Amino acid sequence: MGGYTDNKTFVGFQNFSKLFQSEKFYQTFQNSVLLIVIVTIVTFALALLFASMLTREKLKGQNFLRVVFYIPNILSVVVISAIFSAIFDPNSGLLNAFLKLFRGFQAEPILWLGDQKIVIFSLAGAMIWQAIGYYMVMYMASMANIPESLYESAGLEGAGRMTQFFQITIPLIWTNIRTTLTFFIISTINMSFLFVMTMTSGGPDGATEVFLSYMYKEAYTNSSYGYGMAIGVIVFLFSFALAGILNAVTRREHLEY
Amino acid sequence: MKKILSLAITAALTLSLAACGNSSENASGTTTNSSNNTKTNSTSTTETRTLKLAALETAYGADVWKEITAAFEKATPGVKVETTIDKNIEDVIGPGMKSGDFPDIIHLAVGQQKGLTETFVKDNNLTDLTDVLSMTVPGEDVTVKDKLIPGFTDTSITNPYNDGKTYLMPMFYSPTGLFFNEGLFEEKGWKVPETWDEMWALGDKAKAEGIALFAYPMPGYFDSFFYALLNEVGGADFFNKATSYTEGVWETPEAKQAFDLITKLTSTYTEKTVPANANKDNFTKNQQLILDNKALFMPNGTWVVGEMSKAPRAEGFKWGFTALPALKEGGDRYSYTFFEQIWVPAKAENADLAKQFIAYLYSDEAAAIFAKVGAVQPIKGMSEKLDGDNKLFYSIYDSGAKAAMGAFATTDPVEGVNISDTVFRSIDSLVTGAKSQEDWVNGIIKASDALRAAMK
Numbered sequence: 166m167g168g169y170t171d172n173k174t175f176v177g178f179q180n181f182s183k184l185f186q187s188e189k190f191y192q193t194f195q196n197s198v199l200l201i202v203i204v205t206i207v208t209f210a211l212a213l214l215f216a217s218m219l220t221r222e223k224l225k226g227q228n229f230l231r232v233v234f235y236i237p238n239i240l241s242v243v244v245i246s247a248i249f250s251a252i253f254d255p256n257s258g259l260l261n262a263f264l265k266l267f268r269g270f271q272a273e274p275i276l277w278l279g280d281q282k283i284v285i286f287s288l289a290g291a292m293i294w295q296a297i298g299y300y301m302v303m304y305m306a307s308m309a310n311i312p313e314s315l316y317e318s319a320g321l322e323g324a325g326r327m328t329q330f331f332q333i334t335i336p337l338i339w340t341n342i343r344t345t346l347t348f349f350i351i352s353t354i355n356m357s358f359l360f361v362m363t364m365t366s367g368g369p370d371g372a373t374e375v376f377l378s379y380m381y382k383e384a385y386t387n388s389s390y391g392y393g394m395a396i397g398v399i400v401f402l403f404s405f406a407l408a409g410i411l412n413a414v415t416r417r418e419h420l421e422y
Numbered sequence: 423m424k425k426i427l428s429l430a431i432t433a434a435l436t437l438s439l440a441a442c443g444n445s446s447e448n449a450s451g452t453t454t455n456s457s458n459n460t461k462t463n464s465t466s467t468t469e470t471r472t473l474k475l476a477a478l479e480t481a482y483g484a485d486v487w488k489e490i491t492a493a494f495e496k497a498t499p500g501v502k503v504e505t506t507i508d509k510n511i512e513d514v515i516g517p518g519m520k521s522g523d524f525p526d527i528i529h530l531a532v533g534q535q536k537g538l539t540e541t542f543v544k545d546n547n548l549t550d551l552t553d554v555l556s557m558t559v560p561g562e563d564v565t566v567k568d569k570l571i572p573g574f575t576d577t578s579i580t581n582p583y584n585d586g587k588t589y590l591m592p593m594f595y596s597p598t599g600l601f602f603n604e605g606l607f608e609e610k611g612w613k614v615p616e617t618w619d620e621m622w623a624l625g626d627k628a629k630a631e632g633i634a635l636f637a638y639p640m641p642g643y644f645d646s647f648f649y650a651l652l653n654e655v656g657g658a659d660f661f662n663k664a665t666s667y668t669e670g671v672w673e674t675p676e677a678k679q680a681f682d683l684i685t686k687l688t689s690t691y692t693e694k695t696v697p698a699n700a701n702k703d704n705f706t707k708n709q710q711l712i713l714d715n716k717a718l719f720m721p722n723g724t725w726v727v728g729e730m731s732k733a734p735r736a737e738g739f740k741w742g743f744t745a746l747p748a749l750k751e752g753g754d755r756y757s758y759t760f761f762e763q764i765w766v767p768a769k770a771e772n773a774d775l776a777k778q779f780i781a782y783l784y785s786d787e788a789a790a791i792f793a794k795v796g797a798v799q800p801i802k803g804m805s806e807k808l809d810g811d812n813k814l815f816y817s818i819y820d821s822g823a824k825a826a827m828g829a830f831a832t833t834d835p836v837e838g839v840n841i842s843d844t845v846f847r848s849i850d851s852l853v854t855g856a857k858s859q860e861d862w863v864n865g866i867i868k869a870s871d872a873l874r875a876a877m878k
Contacts, residue, residue, distance in 0.1 A: 256695060
C-alpha cells in the first residue's frame with residue numbers, strides 16, 4: 166500500500182524477509198557502507214591535518230584559510246551538487262579539462278558520473294569536500310584547549326612535530342574524535358541521500374543507490390510504504406549498532422590536563 | 423540523585439513523545455469526521471463551494487491554470503477554486519493527504535519520478551470518472567465523449583483495472599518520436615531514415631564525421647521508444663501481451679528483435695557520455711548534444727522545444743521530428759502518444775464539482791486557453807488549429823505514422839520490483855557495458871514473473 170489509503174494488510178515480518186532476499190538492497194547496502202568508510206577515513210584524516218596545521222603552525226592568512234575551509238559547509242547541498250556536476254562534466258568539466266594536460270587532448274573523456282565503477286568515488290569526493298570544514302572546526306576547537314606548555318616541554322625533550330601530534334594532540338582530543346565518529350556515520354547516511362538525489366538520481370542504473378534513496382524509492386515511487394519503512398528500520402539498527410561498536414572499540418582512559 | 427533526575431527527564435521526554443503520537447491520531451480521526459460533515463453540508467447549502475485543485479507545474483507554466491480557474495469561476499457562479507501548483511506537487515500535497523486532507527482534483531501524469539499517480543491507481547484510491555464522459559460540456563451541447571478523440575479513454579492508463587471504467591481523464595497529449603536537427607540533414611544532404619537499416623547506414627556515415635547517431639535525455643525517455651517499438655515488432659496485440667506480462671512473451675522472436683535492436687542502438691551507436699548526464703538535474707546536457715550537432719537523434723516529446731528554447735544551438739538549427747523507423751521497407755512506423763492525466767482521489771470532498779470542472783476543461787473556451795501555451799488536449803479538430811513547430815509535430819499521424827498508446831499494466835505494489843526501472847533504467851548499463859543484453863532480458867523476465875501474479 167502506498168501510504169495514502171486507510172486500507173491495511175498485516176504482513177508480519179514479510180517485508181523484512183523480502184528485504185533480505187533482495188539483491189538491490191544488498192547493492193544499496195554495499196554502496197552506503199563504502200561511502201561511510203571512504204568519507205569517514207578521508208575526511209577524518211584531512212580534517213585532523215588541516216586543523217592541526219591551522220592551530221599549531223604559523224601560516225600566513227590563517228583566518229582566511231579557516232573561512233575558506235568552512236564555506237562548503239554553509240552551502241546548500243543543491244549548490245554543491247551543481248558545482249560538482251559542472252566539475253565532473255565529461256566534455257566541458259574542470260576535472261577532465263585538467264586531466265587532458267596529462268592524458269593528451271584526444272583522450273576519451275572519463276565519465277565521472279557515468280561509469281559505474283567510478284561514480285561512487287566521485288560522489289564520495291563531493292561529500293568529503295563538503296564535510297571537511299565542519300570537522301576541522303570541531304577539532305580546532307578542542308586543539309585550541311590543549312595547553313601550550315605541553316608542546317613546549319615536549320619540544321625541549323626533543324619530540325618532533327609528528328611525535329607531538331600523535332603523542333599529545335591526538336590523545337588529548339580523543340573524546341572529541343569519538344564523538345565525531347558517530348557524527349560521521351549519521352551524517353554520511355543522511356548526506357549521501359541528498360547528494361545522490363541531486364547529482365545522479367541513483368544512476369546510472371542504480372550504481373549510486375544508497376540506503377535512504379532506495380527507501381524513498383520503494384516507499385513512494387514503488388508505492389510500497391511498508392517495505393520502505395522496513396528499510397528505515399534496518400538503517401536505524403545498522404547505524405545504531407555501528408555507532409555502538411565504534412564507541413566501544415575507541416574507549417580509552419580519559420586524559421586530564 | 424543525578425541518575426534519578428536523568429531517568430525522570432528521559433521518562434518525561436518519552437511520555438511527551440507518546441502523547442504526541444496519540445494526539446496526532448486523534449487529530450487525523452477528527453479530520454475524517456469533519457470531512458464527512460462538510461460533504462453533507464456542502465451538498466445541502468447554496469453557499470460558495472470551494473474546489474481544491476492541485477496541479478503539477480510543467481513546461482506549460484503555472485499561469486495557465488490560474489487563467490482556467492478564473493474562467494471556470496466565472497462560468498460557474500458560487501464556486502471558488504483553490505489552486506496549488508508546484509513543480510514538486512507531490513511533496514506539497516503529500517503530507518496533507520496522509521492526514522486525510524485530499525485535493526478534489528489532481529493534475530499529475532503517470533510516469534513521474536515519485537509515482538504518486540501510480541500509487542493512487544495501485545491502491546484503488548480513485549473516483550470513477552466514467553460518467554464524466556456522458557456529461558455535457560458546460561456552455562456547449564455536446565458530451566465530453568463526443569469531443570474527445572476516440573481511443574484516448576480506452577487505454578490501460580485511463581482504464582487501469584481493465585473493467586471498462588475510466589478513472590483518469592486524458593489531458594494534454596503529445597506525439598513522441600525522434601527529434602533531430604533538420605538543418606544539419608539539409609546541410610549534409612542526408613535523408614531522414616525510414617527503416618532501421620537506413621538508420622544504421624546513416625549512423626556509420628555520421629560516425630565518420632564524429633557525430634554519434636543517438637543520444638537520450640534520461641533512460642526513462644525510452645518508454646515511448648520501447649512501446650512504439652513493441653508495436654512495430656508485433657502489432658497492437660503483441661504490445662498488449664507484453665505490457666500485461668504474459669508468460670513467455672519476452673522469449674518470443676518479436677521480443678528478441680526489439681531487444682536486439684535496442685542493444686545495437688545503445689551499445690554501438692549511442693554517444694558514450696550520455697549516462698553521465700542521464701539524471702534529472704543534467705539531462706538537458708544530453709538534449710544539448712542534438713542542438714550542438716554532437717548526436718543526431720533523441721527520443722523525446724514535443725515539450726522539448728519549449729524546454730530548450732533558450733539553449734544555444736548550432737548555426738542553421740531547425741527542429742525535425744520523425745516517427746520510429748520501420749523494421750523493413752514498407753513496414754509500419756509508430757509514434758507513441760504521450761498524454762497527461764487528471765483525476766479525482768477517492769476521498770475528494772467535492773467529487774461532483776470536480777467532475778463538472780473536468781468536463782469544463784474540454785470546452786472550447788478552456789481548450790483555447792491551454793492552446794495559447796502550447797498545451798494541446800485530445801479534442802477533435804484541435805491539431806488543425808495549431809501553428810509553427812507544433813503543426814509539424816501533431817501532423818505526424820497524418821503523414822503515415824500509427825499511434826501507439828498504453829503502458830505497462832497496473833499491478834498491486836510488489837516490493838522491490840519496478841518494471842520501468844528494470845526495462846528502461848538498465849539501458850544506461852547497456853551503454854556503459856556494465857550489463858549484457860542477456861542480463862537485461864533476464865531481469866525483465868524475472869520482474870514480469872513477479873508482477874504477473876499481482877495483476878489487477
